[in-house]
Structures are given as structure tokens and as C-alpha cells.
Amino acid sequence: MSGIGEVSPVRVLIPEDEITRRLGELAEDISRDYEGKDLVLVCVLKGSMVFFADLARKITTPLSFDYICVNSYGDATESAGKIELRTDLSEPVSGRHVLIVEDIVDTGRTLEYLFTLLAGRGAASLKVVALLDKPSRRKHEVEINYRGFEIPDEFIVGYGLDYRQLYRNLPYIGALELASPLD
Numbered sequence: 001m002s003g004i005g006e007v008s009p010v011r012v013l014i015p016e017d018e019i020t021r022r023l024g025e026l027a028e029d030i031s032r033d034y035e036g037k038d039l040v041l042v043c044v045l046k047g048s049m050v051f052f053a054d055l056a057r058k059i060t061t062p063l064s065f066d067y068i069c070v071n072s073y074g075d076a077t078e079s080a081g082k083i084e085l086r087t088d089l090s091e092p093v094s095g096r097h098v099l100i101v102e103d104i105v106d107t108g109r110t111l112e113y114l115f116t117l118l119a120g121r122g123a124a125s126l127k128v129v130a131l132l133d134k135p136s137r138r139k140h141e142v143e144i145n146y147r148g149f150e151i152p153d154e155f156i157v158g159y160g161l162d163y164r165q166l167y168r169n170l171p172y173i174g175a176l177e178l179a180s181p182l183d
């Protein structure tokens with residue numbers, strides 16, 4: 001882990017008020033689409049935690065929370081190419097409407113893995129809300145049902161997203177200005 005003295009500057013891409021505004025729109029769509037349905041929101045740890053907490057509080061229909069922890073990147077900025085399931089859901093999803101809450105869809109590998117994992121569990125429906133979409137780097141075709149923002153190919157930190165476990169607490173979405181090439 002880098003020492004705190006090595007922290008790189010961050011350029012603001014999406015300020016806090018713009019995130020709040022967009023989350024309001026997403027929550028309105030989700031509240032409408034899931035009215036009267038047994039909805040379980042699945043937080044993909046750790047990156048989606050901040051987005052999940054803010055989005056969930058704007059959704060007006062009854063829902064329950066569950067968590068899944070997968071690891072795709074390790075501590076670097078490039079995908080290790082392998083997904084590891086660290087912690088599975090705590091409840092069965094059979095017959096329930098599952099909405100996966102993702103921070104960012106990059107190559108699509110993580111989402112494809114989650115879809116394959118959860119598809120066999122008999123959910124009434126399986127959909128995805130992603131705060132950020134980086135379509136330029138897509139390698140696996142995945143469907144995003146609700147999308148916050150489309151972003152260019154930059155390394156993003158803040159609002160839950162990390163670089164080597166740092167920056168998650170920034171209240172805005174920013175691009176990391178690394179002095180040296182990504183490692």
C-alpha cells in the first residue's frame with residue numbers, strides 16, 4: 001500500500017450535486033418499475049457501497065438489502081483477468097426481483113460473472129444498475145438496465161471507487177492524475 005505522501009492529485013469529473021441529481025432520476029425509474037414487486041438490492045462490495053447507500057435511500061418502494069463481495073482488480077488499475085467470489089449473498093433470491101448495484105462497468109467481466117452466478121438461482125428477474133459505464137474498454141457484452149453516467153477511458157476514483165484502497169471517501173467522482181503510467 002502506498003504511503004499517504006504518494007497520494008496523486010484527482011481532477012473532478014462529476015461533482016457531488018450532479019451525482020445527487022442523477023441518482024434522483026435513477027431512483028424514480030427504479031421505484032416505478034419495481035412497484036409491487038419483491039425487490040432485493042444487491043450491493044457489489046466494496047466499490048458500490050457509497051452509491052448503493054445513496055441510491056437505496058432515494059427509492060420509494062419497499063426493498064431489502066443484500067451484499068456480495070467479488071474481487072477482480074486486486075490492488076492495481078488493470079484487471080487481473082480473474083474474478084474471485086469472496087462473500088456470497090446471505091439470502092436465497094428464488095422468486096425475487098434482483099437488482100445488482102454496480103459502481104462501474106469497465107471490461108464487463110465482473111458483471112458477466114455475477115450474471116452467470118446468480119442466473120441459476122431462480123430469481124424472478126435479474127437486472128443491473130451501474131453508476132458509471134466505460135464502454136470503450138468493454139470486452140464482455142453485458143446489458144446495463146439503468147446507467148448513471150457514461151465516462152471516457154480514464155481511471156476513476158472517489159464516491160466508493162478506489163486506487164489501492166484509497167480515495168473511496170471522496171464525495172465526488174474524479175480522474176486520478178498518476179505521475180507515472182498505471183501499474
Ligand code: IMP
Pocket residue numbers: 047072073079102103104105106107108109110111154155156157161162163
Ligand atoms: P470489469 O470487470 O472490468 O467491468 O471491472 C469492474 C470492476 O473493476 C469495478 O466494479 C471496479 O471495482 C473496478 N474498476 C474498473 N474500472 C475502474 C476505475 O476506473 N476505477 C476504479 N475501479 C475500477
Ligand code: MG
Pocket residue numbers: 044045046047048102103104
Ligand atoms: Mg466494483
